[in-house]
Each structure stands twice: as structure tokens, then as C-alpha cells.
Amino acid sequence: MNSYQPLMSQAGFLNTHQVEAWDEQGNRRELSIAGESPLTIYLDKKEVVTLMTLGSRPELLTLGYLRNQGFIDSIEQVKAIQVDWEVEAVAVVTHEGVEGLEQKLQHRTITTGCGQGTVFGGLMEKIDQIQLPDVRLPQSQIYGLLDSLRQQNEIYKQAGAVHGCALCQGTEVLSFVEDVGRHNAVDTLAGEMLLQRRQGDDKIFYTTGRLTSEMVIKVAQMGIPILLSRSGVTRMGMELARQVGLTLIGRAKGKSFLVFNGQQRIDYDQKPEPMPHSQKRGQKRGSKEASP
Template structure:
């Protein structure tokens, strides 16, 4: 595997977890690390959009990625500024022009106090017209290298649990590894990084520790990434949407094992699975918890 991560978890960041004292099954005093969870209110220009619960790292990436994945930022919208107020837990994304969503959000807020119904409808419109590159490929040797590298990377999950991870990869190299209390937040952070750095999506692989749900499939397709991999399982709607969009969908990817339920034509079997390393028992136990 070539090269280091561009961004990866920092399990030693004191802002992201805290130590709590309790007792164990024997009534003995124990100390354990737990992840932080704090609100982050997002504004698009002058309009409040949503308040999210997050661990608090990379608020700029989370904000831009959320707006992009919710179809609130068009491809030609230019982000001119991102302001984060740590004391108020507020992040403001400003664009060169007023986006199409300001008026929609104002109308929705006045009628029901929530913009998500409007957003969901527009996201599905974008999903149905999305096109993924048919010539993308996934070699099984890359998949085995990626799962090993990701599962052995020091992370907040390994330190404290109760968190999800997502990784943007290219061939056999993991590029950006993000964690959060909600897997959708981890996805949005990666989307934000891609938008702000002009990263192409057609040759990328997306890895998640969580289940392959409809939400995960929709977000991956909307980001333009043709391959989605998880160590966990599938939902029926997630599989149906992946098949509809032409997304390669691989689940239960642990050690030398995996199952593909959509887009298997992109897979190149260039390595005998019997020669791949299986997961250590500790990693297997952690993986079973990640799906919960």
C-alpha cells in the first residue's frame, strides 16, 4: 500500500472524548473513555438549516458536506467563506450567490419547522438522474489491503467505541478517514473535504463501518463514487437502490470474506482469498459492535 492518509482519526484529541468513572460487574470502580456529543447549528448564508449532533471535529467539512449531500449546494455554487464559532457551536457557510434553497427553507420552516421533507424530495430527484462511471474497477487485492489497513488504524472507535467510521479510498490506499457519532456525519465530512479540495469521485472507493442502508447508498451515489464497501450487512432498500443506480455494493467485508449484491461486474478477482490474511479475533469482536 502506497502513501499515508491525507486525514485520519486522532484518538488522542482531548476534545473528542472524556474519562468517566463508574463500576463494573463486580462493583469495582472503573474508568472508561466515552466520546463527546455536542450540537452544531448550520447556517447557509443567513438561513438556519439544521442542528446536528456531532463529536465536534472538522465542522467546516461537515457543514459543506451536509449541504452538498442534501442537494443544497449546486455544482456551480462557490463557497466564499466558512465561519465557525466554537463558543456558540454555530457554523455559517457563505456562497457567492444566494442559493436556490434559501426561499425553500424559509417556506418550509414557516409551515412545519423542518426542511427535511423538501430536502429529501430534491435529493431523490438528483439520485434518479445520477450517473456512475461504468469503467471503474475494484481488484480484490485492493479490497483485502484496504480492510486490513483500515481495521488496524488507531481510531477513536478502538479507544472509546460508540462511534462510526467512513473512509475514502483510491485503489489500495485509504485517503481520508472520518469518525462521528452518526455515520451520516462521517460521510458528510468526507464529502465536504472532496468539495473544498476539488477531488474527483469517479475513481474512488467508499468504505463504512456501518450498515449498507438506503441513506448510505443515496449519499455515495450523490457523491459520484461508484463503489461502496462495508464490514457490516445490507438492507433490502439499500440493495434495490444500488442496483437501480449501478453502484457496486459490497458488504460483510471482513478479512478474506465479502459479499457483493450489486455492481459485481466491476470486481476483478486478482487474488486468491485463501492467501489473504483473516482478521484477528479482537478486530472481529469490534466489528460486530460497529454494526449496532
């Protein structure tokens, strides 16, 4: 196995902050909030994008972002990744440059990512060439994985205001990342996969956020055949999932989930008892009343 690793800084930092706030009774409280800092990526001295991030794994975020945007294909292309929070920037140096870099930077599309995500020119053409492996998924495995995922979301539990993403295998959570945007979290995991040379064909990707076209594109590029979320799906996200053969599962909470694409790959081996219609109506009323 190739053991090459680029020169990388280790500039992650504390991603929650203690602040004061006053509650509805006028009482002062001390609590944690999520951190957020700008990080501008420079690729071979060319400015690419500024990301807003928690800052916990900036090198992996940068690496995954460049991989998912089609600027690099392998870890061997990268000579160094150096983060400097004093200037809120990360400098990425490649060994031989990036072919067509100027053209890619000239054509970008703003997506529906948290805040604003970006897709650069030429990326959609690459999606046309992706066909993911046909992997079956037992219903019992979905439930087991959801149980494992309940132990995560540490920053969200402390401070809120973040999204979480996880790389999973079977019912095991291999790696979990939280950031202020789900596209940052997925890019960080993509960077980790690239650095560790992990393949995606036997993995499941989980996100707390919406299943948009950007999320589907990123997960498909990582070679992962199953995308699972507790949230919903957009039309373009579903269309792209059909195009690349991605099993797309949303609204996954408790024993409930909806398969938006790839239903033929689900083995329904643990069907829950159907809920009486009157109880469903009561639950809906209760959830509305409990909503903030």
C-alpha cells in the first residue's frame, strides 16, 4: 500500500464558546454556542473559496472540498496543506499544478447548501460517468445504525447550530463530523477517506441535513452507494440519485423512514407494527404543539 502523506498542519481548535444570554424570565445564563470562522482556500496561490467552519479539522475539510469539487483526484497530487488562522487561510500546494484550474474557477454555481455551497465547472460532466454498486440494505441494519448514531451529535447537544455527517459501515459509525454546514461536514469526511485511502463501496453515508443535489453529488463522488438522512429530499437530489444509482433514504427517525430511490434494494426484514390511524393523527397534533 502507498504510504505517501502530504505535509499537513494540525490547526484544529476548540469549536464551542462560552457566552452569556438572558432567558424569558430575564435571568442571566451561561451557555455554549458553536464557533464559526472564515477559512479561505488558496490552491497553488489561486484563491478558490472562503468557507465558514467550526475549525475542528480544517486540513481534512480543505482536502475533501478540493476532491469533491474535482480539483484533485488523489492524495499523491498534494504536496502540502498549511492552515494559518491568523490570516484565516489555508495554502494548498500541489506537485504539478491543476489542469484547467483557471477555467474551473471562472465557472461556479451557487447551491442550496447551508449558507451557500458551490459547485465548479465541469463537475456535472463527471457525475454522468458515475455508476454506484448495487448494494442491498436490510431494514434491521437501518434501525441498528440509527441507534448507533444517537450517541453522536456532541456539539449539537451542547450548542446547537450545527449539522452532523457520518461515515458508516454496517451498524458501526466509523467517523462522525459536525460543522456549521452539512457540506463542510461531508467534505471533511471525504478528506479523511482520501487521506486514509478508504473505499466507499461498502459504506453508508449519514447526514442530519437535507438531501440536496450537492449532497448527492458529493456522496456519489466518494463512491458510497447509500445516503441516509433524518431530513427530507429535494427534486434535483432525487433525480441525481436515480441517475447514479444511489439508494436515497430520508425522514429516518425512530422506526420511520422513506426510501426516495432504490426501494428494490431494501430487505424489509423488521417491519414495525402499523400505527392506528387515530394515533397517527394524535402524534401529528402533538408534534406541532411541541414545535418551537
